[in-house]
Structures are given as C-alpha cells and as structure tokens.
Amino acid sequence: MSVSQTMSTADAKLAELIGACAKGQSQALEQLYALASPVLFGCVTRMVRRRAVAEEILQDAFVSIWQRAAQYQSTRGSPMAWMIAVARYRAIDQLRHERGAPVLMPDIPDAAAEADESGQLAGPSEAMERCMRQLTGDQQRCIEFAFVNGRSHEEISRLTGSPLGTVKSWIRRALRALRECLES
Amino acid sequence: MKPTDSKLLDRLASEYVLGTLRGPARRRFARWREELPEVDALCRSWEERLSALTLSRRPHSPSAQAWRSIAARLGFNRPSPALRWVASLALLGLLVALSSYWNSFAPPRPAGVAQISAPGQPPQWRLEYFAEPGQLHVSSANGPVLPAGHDYELWALPAGGSPVSLGLLPVRGERNRPLSESQRLALAHSTQVAVSLEPAGGSRTGQPTGPVVFIAPLRSVS
Numbered sequence: 161m162s163v164s165q166t167m168s169t170a171d172a173k174l175a176e177l178i179g180a181c182a183k184g185q186s187q188a189l190e191q192l193y194a195l196a197s198p199v200l201f202g203c204v205t206r207m208v209r210r211r212a213v214a215e216e217i218l219q220d221a222f223v224s225i226w227q228r229a230a231q232y233q234s235t236r237g238s239p240m241a242w243m244i245a246v247a248r249y250r251a252i253d254q255l256r257h258e259r260g261a262p263v264l265m266p267d268i269p270d271a272a273a274e275a276d277e278s279g280q281l282a283g284p285s286e287a288m289e290r291c292m293r294q295l296t297g298d299q300q301r302c303i304e305f306a307f308v309n310g311r312s313h314e315e316i317s318r319l320t321g322s323p324l325g326t327v328k329s330w331i332r333r334a335l336r337a338l339r340e341c342l343e344s
Numbered sequence: 345m346k347p348t349d350s351k352l353l354d355r356l357a358s359e360y361v362l363g364t365l366r367g368p369a370r371r372r373f374a375r376w377r378e379e380l381p382e383v384d385a386l387c388r389s390w391e392e393r394l395s396a397l398t399l400s401r402r403p404h405s406p407s408a409q410a411w412r413s414i415a416a417r418l419g420f421n422r423p424s425p426a427l428r429w430v431a432s433l434a435l436l437g438l439l440v441a442l443s444s445y446w447n448s449f450a451p452p453r454p455a456g457v458a459q460i461s462a463p464g465q466p467p468q469w470r471l472e473y474f475a476e477p478g479q480l481h482v483s484s485a486n487g488p489v490l491p492a493g494h495d496y497e498l499w500a501l502p503a504g505g506s507p508v509s510l511g512l513l514p515v516r517g518e519r520n521r522p523l524s525e526s527q528r529l530a531l532a533h534s535t536q537v538a539v540s541l542e543p544a545g546g547s548r549t550g551q552p553t554g555p556v557v558f559i560a561p562l563r564s565v566s
Contacts, residue, residue: 173549186420187555193411194540194552198403198506205404215410222414237388241395245361248398252363288396306362307397313364328364335358342393 170195174239181229189226196240197222200247207251207310217254221247248310255310291341299334302327357386361394402504408559454481458537460560469513471498471537473562478528480510483518490515494554497546499538500530501559512546513539537562 174195180188200221205214224246232242292300298320305311305319313331317324359365360373376383455475459467468488472481482498490496496515499507508530511521523531538559540552547553 170549170551173553186415186418189418190411190415190555191553193414194556195549197410198405199398201406201410202401202404202504203398206401215406215413218406218410219414219417223417226418236385237392238395240399241388241392244395244398245391248363256366288393289400292397303362303397306364307394308401310363312366331359331362331364332355335355335362338393339354339358 171234171238171240174243175232175234178225178229178232178234178239178242181226182232189222192225193222196243199240200243203244204247204251206308207248208254213254214251217247217250220250224250251310255312287342288338291338294341295334295337296330298322299330299337302330303334303338306331353383354386357383358390361387361390403506404504405501454565456531456534456562457565458560458562460537460539460558462558468558469539471562473523473531475528475532478523478525480521480523480527480531481518482513482521484514484516487513487515491541493544494541495544495546496539496557497542497552497554499540499552500527500534500562501536501538502530502533503535505530505533507538507552509547509550510537512542531562534562536560 174192177188177192177195181192197218201214201218204217204221205211208214208217221243225243228246232239292303295303301320302316305316311319313324313327316322316331317327320327322330356365356369356373360370360377365373373383377387378384454472456471456473458471458473460469460471461467469482469484473479474481487496496513498510498513500510501507508527510523510527510531536559538552538556540547540556541554542552543554
C-alpha cells in the first residue's frame with residue numbers, strides 16, 4: 161500500500177483522534193484505545209506470547225502514542241501502521257531483553273492462517289495477501305515468523321531446520337519481492 | 345559514518361521494520377532514522393507495507409485493567425462524567441426490580457442474559473438474547489441520564505473479534521429487537537457485552553467511538 165494512498169474512513173477517524181490526543185484531550189485517547197487496542201494487543205501477543213507481558217507492552221505503547229501524538233503526521237502514513245509500529249518496536253525490545261524459552265500461552269491462537277473477522281479496521285491486506293502468495297512457501301514462513309511472531313534469524317533457522325544463511329537469503333529475497341509486488 | 349547507498353539503506357530499513365535487524369546494527373540504524381529524514385521515510389514506507397500482515401490477523405481484546413493502568417499512568421484516571429452520574433444514580437437507588445419489566449410476549453427461553461450495571465450496583469439494563477428466532481429483549485427500569493445529543497449503544501464482544509453493534513439502548517422501557525445473522529453470530533461467540541456513549545443515532549464507524557461506560561458478562565442460560 162502506498163503511503164500516499166487516500167485514507168479510509170476508519171483511518172481518518174483514527175488520525176482525527178491522534179490529532180486530538182496531541183491537543184491533550186484524554187477522551188480521544190480512550191476512544192483511540194477502544195478502536196485500536198484489539199489490533200495492537202493481538203499483534204504483541206503473537207510476538208511475546210504471554211498475556212501479562214503483552215498487556216504491559218500495550219500500556220507502554222498507548223502511553224507512547226499519547227506522548228508522541230504531535231509527531232504523527234497523517235500525510236506520511238496511515239495511523240494504524242504508525243501505531244502498530246510503536247507497539248511492535250516495544251515488543252521487539254522486550255524480546256531482545258528476554259532470555260530463555262518463552263512460555264507458550266494456550267489462549268493465544270496460532271498465528272498461521274487467522275482470518276480477520278472484523279472488517280472494520282482490517283482493510284488494506286488484500287494487496288499484501290496477493291503479494292505474499294507470490295512468495296515461495298519458505299519465504300512466506302520466514303516473513304510470518306519474523307514480522308508476526310517477532311522471531312530472529314537464528315530462531316527462524318531453528319524453527320524451520322534451515323541453515324542460518326539460507327534463512328537470511330530467503331528473507332532478503334522475500335522483502336525485495338514484496339516491495340516490487342506492492343509497488344507494481 | 346553516514347550511509348549513502350540507497351539500496352543498502354532500503355534493505356536495512358526493511359529488516360529493521362521486519363525486526364530481524366538486531367543488536368548493535370539495530371541500534372545504529374535507529375539512530376540514523378532519528379537523524380536522517382530519508383531513512384525515516386524508508387522505514388515509514390516499510391511500516392506501511394508490512395502493517396497489512398498485522399491487519400489481516402485476528403484482533404484480541406485486552407483486559408479492562410489495561411486501560412485503567414494507562415489512564416492512571418497518564419494521570420487521567422478520574423471516572424468519566426458519564427460513569428460518575430451513573431454511579432450516583434445507582435447509589436440513590438433509582439433502580440427498581442427489573443423482573444417486573446419482563447416482557448410477557450418474549451420467548452420463554454433466552455440463550456443468554458446480561459445485567460448491565462456499575463460495579464456493585466443494581467442493573468441499569470437487562471438483556472435477554474434469544475437464539476431462535478434471533479431476537480434481543482432489552483429492558484430498563486430507570487436507565488442512566490442521557491447527555492444531550494448522545495445515545496447509549498450496545499455492543500457484542502465476540503471472542504477474538506471486534507465489537508459488533510446491537511443497536512441503541514432505551515433509557516427507559518423495553519424493546520424487542522430482531523437480530524441480523526452477523527449480530528446472532530457475534531452474540532453466540534460473546535461472553536461479554538459493552539455499552540458506549542455515542543453521538544445521537546449511534547456510532548457512525550461501526551465500532552465504538554465514545555467512552556465505553558459499561559462492560560457486563562453475557563451468561564448462557566440454555
């Protein structure tokens with residue numbers, strides 16, 4: 161999806177709320193939280209796989225969104241992409257600091273092949289799905305493991321049973337192919 | 345040393361956003377992003393592209409405590425005006441037994457029941473969900489005062505999904521309301537319902553836009 165793509169109604173609402181947060185309107189953050197927290201919480205739970213840790217990250221993310229709302233500019237990207245990035249980077253930091261095997265949560269569904277059911281905030285995935293289908297199966301799995309589950313190269317290598325160099329190569333080619341496909 | 349190779353920068357941006365750029369390389373790239381607008385632009389583009397991988401996944405609702413913690417951390421943990429007067433009304437005992445408002449024409453066996461109230465207070469609304477023929481019965485003996493230009497909107501909270509509107513709530517009296525297939529499905533997968541304060545006529549986005557003033561369990565009774 162192009163950054164300059166016209167905003168959807170949902171995005172426009174989110175951008176408006178972020179703008180109100182920048183002006184210090186606490187109710188705007190509450191509304192933003194009601195709209196976006198399920199998406200962000202789903203995102204970080206798939207990465208850290210522990211509900212309590214995921215909730216802490218979600219809290220940090222919304223505090224950060226509140227504090228950085230004035231830095232968000234709707235002309236430079238969708239508000240949901242911006243908020244997802246805030247939450248994901250916090251989750252990546254958490255994963256970086258963790259040692260030992262994460263505890264798997266039974267109430268966190270398998271990241272694979274989960275279809276969204278809301279339709280409200282989940283519009284712009286069609287192009288990505290089309291482009292993901294053009295990748296090889298190995299490339300798709302690597303991108304999913306890395307982006308959706310927050311796995312490192314080394315972890316993906318262990319999970320797939322593939323050499324580290326091969327994994328890095330799959331990811332590099334996959335990212336290049338995705339960019340070409342999404343911009344075509 | 346500042347980067348100049350645009351292809352290398354784009355590759356690093358893609359791996360930074362993907363999360364596979366780690367360690368000192370990640371920290372160095374994060375500094376470049378802060379200092380160099382062109383690096384920031386590359387990252388934003390990749391965030392935009394890859395965010396679709398998140399948006400195509402199932403959302404999950406955090407616990408109610410998560411928002412309370414955020415509000416407390418940011419210093420706006422005072423209850424909303426709506427919640428304050430709801431609590432006051434409940435304390436004044438303005439609610440009467442909802443059983444007397446049972447609609448005798450309603451089907452006799454609801455699939456689910458919810459009583460919506462402020463914590464520890466008598467219910468403001470009683471909901472009964474009838475799977476067949478797909479109907480919602482809502483009753484309120486003396487619902488909360490409605491701020492001018494607003495309506496209360498009821499939401500099903502299906503597990504792992506986004507809220508689904510079940511329509512506006514009467515402040516007083518009772519309503520029998522037919523349910524659409526999507527509303528029935530949402531209720532069938534919900535263990536909670538929520539009430540938000542919306543502009544008159546209800547949310548225009550299909551999702552709650554105003555403060556969520558109540559969340560109540562939906563108990564299965566059949």
